[in-house]
Amino acid sequence: MNKQRWNPERYREDAGFVPVLGQPAVELLDPQPGERILDLGCGDGALTGDLIARGAEVVAIDASPEMVAAARARGFDARLADGQVLAFAGEFDAVFSNAALHWMTAPDAVLTGVRRALRPGGRFVGEFGGAGNVQAVIDAMTATFTNHPEFGVLRLPWYFPTPEAYRKRLMAGGFRVVTLGLHPRPTPLPGDLAAWLAIFADAITSHLDTEQKRCFTEETTAHAATKLHDVKAGWQVDYVRLRFAAVLCD
Ligand SMILES: C[S@@+](CC[C@H](N)C(=O)[O-])C[C@H]1O[C@@H](n2cnc3c(N)ncnc32)[C@H](O)[C@@H]1O
Structure with a gap:
């Protein structure tokens, strides 16, 4: 797992748009009353709550203890687990994931665990960052790191596949792809880019000291x-989402 840390209060305040704009993925999942669903990378449980409201029985997992605590505080069955080593076997009608799969940089390991977790005919539905996602922010961070060799190498913690690459992985992983496509989704921020970087670029700057972090934020913001x-x-x-629905092959 990467070094990214999450602050649920900050996430709710400055990144509340993430679960709100994840609604098309919930619609694609179309959860049914009584279905048992795994919410993979549930965060603070905002969408877990939507699935439960539609009558599903949801187990939510996340790798961040802080996010799991926030989801539990909402009364949900949230568990601390790495989505790349799922330990469930044949117990879910569906696995759902919003805005989390791009943080899991071992996608085949995720697919192996999802396949094992599903019942025969189970579905895997989700949305995450696809090729080109936040490219202008990445370009700005690259410019900052280039300006500051003392910051070391820019290591991106994300997996943003092309639709073709992810389709191939799903098929190789034993899934039939029902729908899969890229959705460019320019997204207005409630705050500024500094707030966005504080939430989403934590793993990128975790090795920098306080002054270097301030400099990173200032210069990246200016470039972007x-x-x-x-x-x-x-x-x-400049968000670009990859949204998909797939069904476990017999
Ligand atoms: C942007 S948040 C999305 C949360 C939630 N699904 C939503 O729509 O608001 C990404 C989440 O993925 C989780 N995550 C990242 N890597 C993970 C991993 N390897 N296993 C499980 N969860 C992971 C993070 O801890 C974080 O809570």
């Missing part, structure tokens, strides 16, 4: 502003 900031509209990040 030309593409992502508008005086009237504020910040808009």
